[in-house]
Amino acid sequence: MPDIQPDNAAIAQQIRHLQDTLYVVNGKWKLPILVAVHQGNSRFRDIQRSVQGITTKVLSTELKALEQNKLVVRRVYDTSPPAVEYTTSPYCETLQTMILEMIAWGKNHHDQLREK
Amino acid sequence: MPDIQPDNAAIAQQIRHLQDTLYVVNGKWKLPILVAVHQGNSRFRDIQRSVQGITTKVLSTELKALEQNKLVVRRVYDTSPPAVEYTTSPYCETLQTMILEMIAWGKNHHDQLREK
């Protein structure tokens, strides 16, 4: 006779929420880009310089994805030469605590490895 | 004359921490597996049932990676038939707040999309 585990559905639900987040945020570059932009790098080349090792092609693709997910805003100014400016959206702020947790864990993890 | 931006190094550092975290945690399945195990699913097949859609091969691979990163412990009992038990390590607890943040954000994001 199988146990009925009443919280299985709840666990599955949590996992689904987690996967929703991962779907938006997954990959090597999206969060690093977000941090760079949030910290004030608004120009394409500045972002590229902040996020070490990224190529223009990847940066361009990822910025588009972030724009589609309403996390980044792209503005073009009709100056000469036309200037492009990237900023994080207000909605992006909702990611702040999560990202800070990730940064904190990464720092701790790094220290942990060095101690060994 | 280029501005010297004194916090560029600090930003780069944060991005590096973030990437350290992503390196451990990245991919579609690692965090969902961690949640399932943490919630008390200790048997291979139970984990597989909790993490909907995962195949035995992927689960097996990911569990090995998590074990190598000291987030999951695998114990084999020499009973008949031999039983295998997966549990989260104490170190894995340090990920808790981060994961909870990710679950919370995923839930919020989902609700956000439904409102539109």
Add this chain to the structure above:
DNA sequence: ATATCTGGCATCCTTTAGGTAACTGGCATC
């Protein structure tokens, strides 16, 4: 006048993540 900056795009290529399907060997159950 030439070198370098800007914000990218186009091609091509490699690597990795993830998925499919079939199978194993020992035990228990019907």
Add this chain to the structure above:
DNA sequence: GATGCCAGTTACCTAAAGGATGCCAGATAT
């Protein structure tokens, strides 16, 4: 004695992510 459960493994394959390189055109700086 056939079927099913457990904890996986193996071989093969596809799709997506990521990387390398070269290029453009307008502007500024040397």
